[in-house]
Amino acid sequence: MQKLNNVYLGNLLVSGGSDTVCPKCSSNLVRRDGYRVQLTGLDESGLCAECGWDPGVVVSEYAG
Numbered sequence: 001m002q003k004l005n006n007v008y009l010g011n012l013l014v015s016g017g018s019d020t021v022c023p024k025c026s027s028n029l030v031r032r033d034g035y036r037v038q039l040t041g042l043d044e045s046g047l048c049a050e051c052g053w054d055p056g057v058v059v060s061e062y063a064g
């Protein structure tokens with residue numbers, strides 16, 4: 001299931017058009033504003049800032 005979650009979030013980061021929420025605590029993780037992606041709910045390690053869930057995505061590609 002964890003692998004499915006990774007694919008789920010990864011797909012949303014790449015091609016999704018809406019916000020992404022944490023599957024564990026429903027915190028908003030990624031906010032999309034047109035072509036811009038803001039990692040609003042992830043800490044500096046790429047984990048959910050609320051519950052520590054690891055989305056398993058390459059955060060550095062977007063966080064720079």
Ligand SMILES: [Zn+2]
Nearest residue numbers: 022025048051
């Ligand atoms: Zn969470």
